[in-house]
Amino acid sequence: MKILVLVLLISLLGACSAKGPPQIVYVTQEVEIPVYQAPRFDIPKKPLTPVKALNWSNSGDHNVIGKAYVKSLKILENHIEQLHNLLEAIKNGEDQ
Numbered sequence: 001m002k003i004l005v006l007v008l009l010i011s012l013l014g015a016c017s018a019k020g021p022p023q024i025v026y027v028t029q030e031v032e033i034p035v036y037q038a039p040r041f042d043i044p045k046k047p048l049t050p051v052k053a054l055n056w057s058n059s060g061d062h063n064v065i066g067k068a069y070v071k072s073l074k075i076l077e078n079h080i081e082q083l084h085n086l087l088e089a090i091k092n093g094e095d096q
Contacts, residue, residue, distance in 0.1 A: 039090050044082050047075045 049072035058064050 039093070041086060041090060044079065044086070047079050049075055 050068040051072040054065060054068055058068075
């Protein structure tokens, strides 16, 4: 009887060892991850202002100087508005 039990145990152990060690299988899986990309935009050029065209010959003509400053102010306000709109579009993630 002991021999029969011993034979059964040896056969069971032999069956377990015939399988071999477990193997590790590597599988590549693609995962989409959002990646930050800086938005592309065109920076508006600096505007030419009439104030820069003033010279020493205009030093006594307050009418010309005043008009040049008023025109320059309007041009710069428009330029500031363009830059502000560009920054808002970048902030909101819009492509231009």
